[in-house]
Amino acid sequence: NQMHILPIKLSNTSYNVHIGSHILQQAGPLISSLLSVKKVFIIADENVAALHLNTLTDSLNLAQISYETILIPPGENTKSIHNYEIVTNQLLERGIERKTPIIALGGGVTGDLSGFAAATTLRGVPFIQIPTTLLSQVDSSVGGKTGINTPTGKNLIGAFYQPEIVIADTHTLDTLPIRELKAGYAEIVKAGLIDDVELFEWCEKYGQYIIQKDQKYLTTAIEKACAFKARIIKNDEYEQNSKGRNLLNLGHSLGHTLEAELGYDGRMLHGEAVALGCCLIFKLCTKMGLCPESDTHRVIQHFSAIGLPTSIKGLPTKLSASNLLTHLKHDKKVKDGKILFILVNGIGKTFTSQEVTENDLYQLLIDD
Ligand code: NAD
Ligand code: ZN
Known part of the structure; x- marks a missing residue:
């Protein structure tokens, strides 16, 4: 023990x-x-x-x-x-x-x-x-x-x-049911995507052991994820710094939007929404010319290998892009009426931006 x-x-x-x-x-x-x-x-x-x-x-x-x-x-x-x-x-x-x-x-x-x-x-x-x-x-x-x-x-x-x-x-x-385990795993991958390429690579290598509930790999994964979180919150306990805690919300504005549509009755778990939300952000950033397509591909590849959702069209329920947009506007991360997004220049390279337009989002949601 x-x-x-x-x-x-x-x-x-x-x-x-x-x-x-x-x-x-x-x-x-x-x-x-x-x-x-x-x-x-x-x-x-x-x-x-x-x-x-x-x-x-x-x-x-x-x-x-x-x-x-x-x-x-x-x-x-x-x-x-x-x-x-x-x-x-x-x-x-x-x-x-x-x-x-x-x-x-x-x-x-x-x-x-x-x-x-x-x-x-x-x-x-x-x-x-x-x-x-x-x-x-x-x-x-x-x-x-x-x-x-x-x-x-x-x-x-x-x-x-x-x-x-x-x-x-x-x-x-x-x-713990395996679907819940996978949903939790999404938050570990998210940590890697934010600013820890090594953690993401570790996930690509050993993620399957976590899904098999290997106690040793689970302990290591929890330690790595908590150490990552400790590092981020250390200098920004109350989420006041745009390069601090905020980054932990990668994939979450879109994720919360999906949860608002599907989450309250269990059709979508928080972690599943985060996995899909991260994929959407990578796709958006590739479309905007901010992130190499190969990184986006790798992210989608890994989530789908684990069995997490990676596209809106792949979901069993049809979703309306305009409903999703409405929910998005109620997110907490709104400043002066504009949503504060966590965007990526690649795996492990995040930054905040208010430059995403409603049209960019609408296109993303109907295309995906
Ligand atoms: P949860 O608490 O609903 O647990 C998921 C399900 O698993 C429940 O049905 C629960 O009864 C069951 N369960 C729990 N432990 C079990 C076990 N050991 N064996 C069998 N069944 C078990 O969901 P969650 O995924 O743990 O948490 C999701 C919530 O966490 C969301 O509301 C999300 O917003 C929130 N969240 C908060 C933070 C934060 O910083 N406070 C961060 C991420 C997520
Ligand atoms: Zn979360």
């Missing part, structure tokens, strides 16, 4: 990401060595609770930490104002105190909703991330973005709120 520890250092805070196989058993002792607490609240979705809650509660018992559990329904729809209200009411009715930590046990949906509840309940209680999807282990549990969706779009209400500790147990991925 070797445990890898990756420190995340920010200006006002720092915390460790623990990565390894079968480390959920050590959560109780890890937490009690960090925070002197007698009680925690666990928030988990029903799927994850059925599979992994016992391991966590056994380890809390071991460390003599008592707990209360709040179960939420699985799925993207759960990240809503309605569920935020239910969860925070439960926390308050059951007597949460300023020093009582909230543990998010689950994927990005659980982490984002619980993190926002932790950031806002009593103006902030300690927060602990125990991510159980590949997506949450490589991306959403690290970096401090928390939030919920509204009918207008994804993640439009939220807060920056860092966890005290992240515990990523690769063994929990044994029960």
Whole structure:
């Protein structure tokens, strides 16, 4: 049970990401060595609770930490104002105190909703991330973005709120459906595409082992992705610098647009939307003469080898380009009415731009 520890250092805070196989058993002792607490609240979705809650509660018992559990329904729809209200009411009715930590046990949906509840309940209680999807282990549990969706779009209400500790147990991925695993993998590739050619090449070489849930390659992939994220957020915790955190949104404006059309009922997963969104950006940049066609080809090739979507026409559902454009305009990354896009000059070479016109986008969406 070797445990890898990756420190995340920010200006006002720092915390460790623990990565390894079968480390959920050590959560109780890890937490009690960090925070002197007698009680925690666990928030988990029903799927994850059925599979992994016992391991966590056994380890809390071991460390003599008592707990209360709040179960939420699985799925993207759960990240809503309605569920935020239910969860925070439960926390308050059951007597949460300023020093009582909230543990998010689950994927990005659980982490984002619980993190926002932790950031806002009593103006902030300690927060602990125990991510159980590949997506949450490589991306959403690290970096401090928390939030919920509204009918207008994804993640439009939220807060920056860092966890005290992240515990990523690769063994929990044994029960994760393969489609979810692949969706999480897309965020690792995205990291490579942003500014780490070596990571992208590593993915081309070893991606298949990750899809086969090889524990060793999973641990390495999570470490690489979290180290990448730590490097990016270090100098831009609150996404204020155009060459900072912003870049993490490569493929996401288009991705969120696809999710707005197909995501809330599970026809498209976040990671699938990110894979397709990245392919669309590469295609757009090749069309605009910014990116060599060979790089775009390589990106499409790799996502499709893994079994992730790479074109709009390849999707089982027909989408209207004008609906997609409407959603795009509601994205968070709008400045002075113009969408801030992350564009590419090639693999690992990203930059921000507001120069993409509505016509460029419309053409891209109807041609693809
Ligand atoms: P998720 O939380 O919905 O989990 C996916 C599914 O897998 C759910 O049905 C869940 O019940 C199930 N599941 C989770 N762990 C399991 C396990 N070990 N075994 C079996 N089933 C398991 O989805 P996700 O992909 O983890 O997260 C997606 C969300 O994360 C999106 O809402 C996205 O916006 C958000 N996100 C946030 C950030 C951030 O920085 N905060 C970054 C990327 C994505
Ligand atoms: Zn994402």
